[in-house]
Amino acid sequence: MNVTERAAAAADESAWPLLPAERTWGAARLTLTLATTAAATWCYLIGESVGSYLGFMQGAMALTAGCFIGMLLVLMAAGPACVRFGIDSVAATKPQFGSRGWVVPAALQAVSIIGWNSLLIIFFAKSAVQLAVALGLLAPGTGGATLIPLLTLFACAVIFTALRRGATGVSMVSNILFVHVFVGMWMLYLIVTRRWPELIAARPALAASQHLWNYTTGVELGIGTTLSWWPYIGAMIRMVPNGRTAVLPVMLGMCLPVPLLSLIGLAGVLVLKTSDPSEWLRTVGGPTYAVVSLAFVTAANFGTTTAGIYASAVGLRNFQALQRRSWTTLLLLTIMPVACVGILIPELFFAKFGNFLALIGVAFAPLCGIQITDYFLLRRRRLDVRALYTQGAGQPYSFWGGVNPAALAALAAGCATYVLLLNPLNLRSSGWYPHLTASLPAAGSAALVYFMAGSLVKRAGRGGYRT
């Protein structure tokens, strides 16, 4: 590795801006990485949720539409700053939340990514145990309690080793695991071709009496799913040289695999009453198909976790105390919580933490509304890259004590709007939810509050706004 390559490698392990010459990924490489990141076990769970309220065709349409809407919001929110300056999602929030207030979105990112990665790594370990049983390497019902923590540790060690190479490690893992996306398509093809009449005739088990509510919930689940890509997207798209190169990989590579693979869960729950393909593939094609499916699940979660750990480690770099720490230290700080959860409390976490993650996910719609309003309306696409890295009184993004109260007020307003319209834990809704969804009004109300409060901040001469 020559000096320039070493410099580029070091750059993608920092939260500092990447220079155009260092953003060496093309559209194909970004597409591959994003697709591998997006495809994971959660797709079945999303499909299962949609299949509880909608039939196959309607569910597919509503979910796909929602995914694309959510992806557009995320791209418009985090994308501009990330592709212009080669920074990650957390650094892109400094103009809105302030030179100290950015810790709020950073905390959201850390909890969301670490939480989801813990779930995925436990899924990975469970699938690997099931795979060993299916291959006859392990007797059914034996060794799981011991093997799951060991496999979690093994997965964390492999991810750590891969990510010692920074973003190159993410890309390398994606290159190896990308094939699993096609395996997912093959599974979808199987169930659709073999069970088509049943699939079309199947009725969702929990459908509400109001059809509009069911349909809106399908769209909402899609929007919420892709909004949760906000923490991941910046660390990936900053590796390409410009916005044009990022758009199609994000809209197709990151967004499209989610609804497509979710159809596996959607079809499974409608026809065979289970969204887990390793269960229904055994019914459809025998034990060989079940083995293929388990291998798919194992690979899928591994790829997503690798990208998540990378994005989270880059996000941590924004903390001044961690800027000078080695990349190895940051990786350990990010992986350790995941490993501890997987080793010490896998079952408890599996049972309880999903609810907490659902609540955390509520914040991403308002966050997008705030960023879009700030960048396009209040700042009119002007950002001060230097101010992203300076702190202290009088700095452009210091606002008041480093915190922009307008952003916090808007975030609170957006979250409140969401919860008032739809309880994310039990999907109980109220008011205009069937007509509006919950994410879009949450983003809209946060945008409105931010625009009004941000205009006052601008008038007060804070925040580095140009008048």
Next chain:
Amino acid sequence: MIFGGFPTPRRRPTRASRVNEEHPALPPELEARIEALESSASDQDFDALGWFWMVLFGIVLPAALIVLGW
């Protein structure tokens, strides 16, 4: 030289050094990066084609799918 190609901040008054009168000192590597980005000609987020794809996939396609699915 830092990072095998980035010049260290020069002594002559640049925009960066003028701005530094108002901003606290940054690490030299970061300073060099920011200076390079500030002087970069490319300062665009998405171009017209990028917006076209975003509108197509983020608005037109979802609207069509929602109507078709309903």
